[in-house]
Amino acid sequence: MPAPAAGTGPSRAVVDDGDVAGLGKARAMAFLAPALLLISLFLVFPALWTLYLGLTNYRLSGSAAKNPQFVGVDNYINALSDDRFFNSLGLTLLFVFGSAVIGQSALGFAIAWTMTRVRKSVRAVVEFFVLLAWIIPSSVTTFLWYAMLDRSNGTLNAMLSTGNTAWLLDYPLQSIIVFNTWVGTAFSMLLFSSALASVPPSQLESARMVGAGAWAQFRDVVFPHIRGHVLTNTLLITLWTFNTFTPYLLTAGGPDDRSNILPIFIYRLALNDGALGQGSAISLIMIIINLVIATVYLRLLKERKS
């Protein structure tokens, strides 16, 4: 809030109490209450409930379903001494890095960048197809991908003449990375398209006039304008990818846990094996990792602003 110019009158007190709208505390709270209630109901309560379940041996069936016992931090100790947990964590990081940070961001940007210099009709067609991958229900797309990557009658093997290569079994993590890149690129593309539209053409023009090459133009003109978008985009797709469950429909975490990313690990542990308490504990660890990721990105955003 800019300081008022001197002499505008002594009657206006200049107290920055943050009450810009002039609502007063009570009315402000009344406005916030519905949102807070929803957040408590759907976010805070489930998180606390997860925390509670994670401290018990609660199971989907059997006597521990009826009378769960309090087991303290046993579930956490089990998780942190379990090779399968670290295997899943490692796979998840690779998966996020490969399919979100590299795959979706880079491909999304590349498409958006290319589309700035083609005819409108071409652009409409390309965007339509990229969006299609995003909006078709995942049960349908996974079925199509399963058919494409299948060992015995797969389209990919027919196209590449690769015989009976079992893509989903020999390259499970690579397969779901490519798949997830394909699904999610649309979001990055849309976001970067609008970001690139905000780069003033005059600045690009000037850069070209002084002889800047494509890379220099990108680095010195385009990037400073879209840096905020890059961070926002990376934050969102990182969190989404970290928590996506769709690859389950392709590989079910297998073979031999080689595509067992954390959400699938938790699902199999909690619902297939019925270990809900143990699953809750790992869910909470996942929540914390999510919060850490979010905080790091927000720090970066803040640095940019100041």
Added chain:
Amino acid sequence: MTRKRFFAAAAGLLAGTVALSACGSSSAPSQATDQNADAKEVTLTITANAVSGGKNAAGADWITNYVIPKFVEAQKAKGVTAKVNFQPNGVDDQAYKTKVSLDLSTGQGADITSIDGIWLGEFADAGYISPLEDIVGKDKVQAWDGWKQIKPAVQQLTTYEGKQYGVPDGTDGRVIYFNKKLFSQAGLPADWQPKSWDDILDAARKLKKLPDVTPLQINAGKAMGEAATMQGFLPLLQGTGQPINKDGKWQGNSQGVQDVLGFYSTVYGSEKLGDPLLQQDAKGRDKSFQEFSQNKLGILIESDYLWRSVINPSKGVSPMADRDSSVGWAKIPAQAAGKGPNGADFVSMSGGSGEVINPKTKYPQQAWELLQFMSSADAIKARIGSTPQISARDDVNGEILKADPLLNYISTEVLPVTAYRPGLADYTQVSAALQDATGQVAAGKSPQDAGSAYQKALEGIVGGNDKTFK
């Protein structure tokens, strides 16, 4: 800035908790047995892992086209308007179990649910199901004339700690199937009966010489689920002489377990008598069925389910037009002659399913009437008349099974030597550990490593090595 931070924090929280937020325990005492007993309008729901045109299609069609209309008609004659719904499912047994557990745990779920006998202990311990006498009344349960048609061994399928929780609807038996066409090409006899594990391996080695043929399929691994335990590990373990659970103790990494894992290692190891990738495929079991029906797989251990529901020329998922002439079967041999339990030469495993009544049903008496109707001789004949199956009822079996050579074989030759899984709440977890061990060996791990990992997992499940034996 703060708003954005809050948004991100919220997004993080939401993402992580969705998976498990809805889980909590609920258990309320069941209501009076005569609740709504005189109702003039009744709504009941049946669920099973069956769907018209897909999994167990015959069972689904039977419920929709026979059970529901006939029951509604019978009720109408009594002046009661009954509305019966069927909730079909067509998924892996594991996914079906998860769904049913979640339904029952929230006090919802169908009034009559079909469950695998092996889930009974877990469901009962969790309070998801109750003894029939608590739901509908002891006199009403005992009054049913169907009980005397069901053998005690079969009644055990729906019995837990001495109490009857439902009505069994059938049992099964496992045999070793083989493709006679491939056998004749490989110079093997059409009346093959292996007498030891080595006989199986020798036949597989001969089949190996045929082009594009997988000689042998012994289910392994997590992706196969219970099929890896029931059609793979347990019949083999039975052949070493010791059951998986004896006198309340579970078999750990014993010599028998090592022998079984060694057999897996021979099958999926360097000789490649089986296809290790098929064991890792999320849809591996269905694919193995498909290969068998297309004459690409030589030998396979399965229950009668394969015969009547998968390769059935008229109703199967992977129909085999010449099933009757080209599929052979034999008893599963022990490791070597006389190595089975009590010196048995041949072994098998049996399971079965049954129907239970939801303790939270609004119409306990009517649900019991419906269940009795579904388990009546006429209804079962209608169900299995066209695709014979070993039913729970002796009167029906006597009439129906003679017509089908395989089922007749199983009921006369296999059921006398078969064994049932221990109906203990820990069983499914032990089974999962066995699936892991077999899957690891199929993927190339040594039997020693897989065996010690199994021992460790087992001790974690049952609580210490004083509850295991070697």
